[in-house]
Amino acid sequence: MNYIVIKCGGSVLENLPKTFYEDVISLHQNGDWTPIIVHGGGPLINKLLNNLHVETSFVNGLRVTNHEVLDIVEMVLSGTVNKQVVRNIIEAGGSSFGVSGVDGCLLKAVPTTDESLGFVGEVVEVNTTVIESIVKQGHIPVVSPIGIGENGQRYNINGDVAASAVAKALEANLCFISDIPGILVEKNGEKFKLDMVTKAEVEELIENKTIYGGMIPKVKAAIDGLVHKIPMVGIIDGFEKNSLVEYVNGKNIGTKIVLDEEIA
Ligand SMILES: Nc1ncnc2c1ncn2[C@@H]1O[C@H](COP(=O)(O)OP(=O)(O)O)[C@@H](O)[C@H]1O
Numbered sequence: 001m002n003y004i005v006i007k008c009g010g011s012v013l014e015n016l017p018k019t020f021y022e023d024v025i026s027l028h029q030n031g032d033w034t035p036i037i038v039h040g041g042g043p044l045i046n047k048l049l050n051n052l053h054v055e056t057s058f059v060n061g062l063r064v065t066n067h068e069v070l071d072i073v074e075m076v077l078s079g080t081v082n083k084q085v086v087r088n089i090i091e092a093g094g095s096s097f098g099v100s101g102v103d104g105c106l107l108k109a110v111p112t113t114d115e116s117l118g119f120v121g122e123v124v125e126v127n128t129t130v131i132e133s134i135v136k137q138g139h140i141p142v143v144s145p146i147g148i149g150e151n152g153q154r155y156n157i158n159g160d161v162a163a164s165a166v167a168k169a170l171e172a173n174l175c176f177i178s179d180i181p182g183i184l185v186e187k188n189g190e191k192f193k194l195d196m197v198t199k200a201e202v203e204e205l206i207e208n209k210t211i212y213g214g215m216i217p218k219v220k221a222a223i224d225g226l227v228h229k230i231p232m233v234g235i236i237d238g239f240e241k242n243s244l245v246e247y248v249n250g251k252n253i254g255t256k257i258v259l260d261e262e263i264a
């Protein structure tokens with residue numbers, strides 16, 4: 001099966017055009033690709049935390065997650081956002097089935113090594129049978145990034161990290177849909193997009209702070225995926241018309257991430 005994991009960032013989710021979902025559905029219906037959506041929802045979590053006067057902070061793009069934050073994160077991701085994406089696909093004429101990483105122990109997790117992050121998890125195992133059975137029923141799976149660990153403990157997993165874990169488990173292509181045309185760098189006061197970056201370049205861009213915030217987990221998850229044999233990883237603009245279709249057809253769109261140039 002030619003799986004493609006499409007990670008929809010919270011930065012674009014609320015405003016993705018209907019044509020985006022129509023493109024996902026057409027990939028599915030043409031039979032060449034089996035799309036799986038993994039979503040984020042950071043801005044909506046921020047909004048609810050703010051409304052409830054709960055403080056929030058990030059370390060290297062990951063949200064520090066205590067009990068109170070964890071409750072709200074799960075509510076937003078596995079409730080509001082997951083069902084919104086499922087509805088969007090139905091509205092665009094497709095069929096989809098939403099699950100959280102907790103359902104069927106889809107995303108088995110352990111706490112991340114940085115203890116100061118609280119209940120932030122890393123995925124240690126993906127129960128691919130959950131995805132496979134949804135696909136078998138003819139639905140597009142929509143996954144929210146909450147993981148489950150020992151004794152039923154929930155974990156907040158960054159959407160990019162969850163998407164990469166699912167792609168690794170299925171040996172799938174991976175595509176990050178975000179609100180930027182790709183990785184941007186500044187030269188002579190002007191910003192331009194990189195068509196391709198290597199692992200070494202990514203590390204340098206993080207080091208010199210050209211890559212910051214939510215882009216850090218994205219590129220780290222991309223590299224981790226490539227190291228574990230994901231065939232292709234890219235970051236593309238969700239608002240650009242046909243971007244997803246062009247990406248799967250190998251057009252030069254967004255930023256392609258590679259381990260090194262020889263194997264590009
Ligand atoms: N070098 C960079 N190029 C492009 N965007 C970057 C870069 N470094 C940091 N960013 C930020 O990363 C954001 C995308 O990450 P994030 O907000 O987590 O998006 P998403 O919700 O789509 O996962 C961009 O909107 C931008 O603010």
Ligand SMILES: CC(=O)N[C@@H](CCC(=O)OP(=O)(O)O)C(=O)O
Nearest residue numbers: 010040041042062063157158159
């Ligand atoms: C640990 C961690 O940072 N989890 C993220 C999960 C949502 C997410 O990843 O949303 P985006 O894709 O919109 O960034 C969070 O709490 O915001």
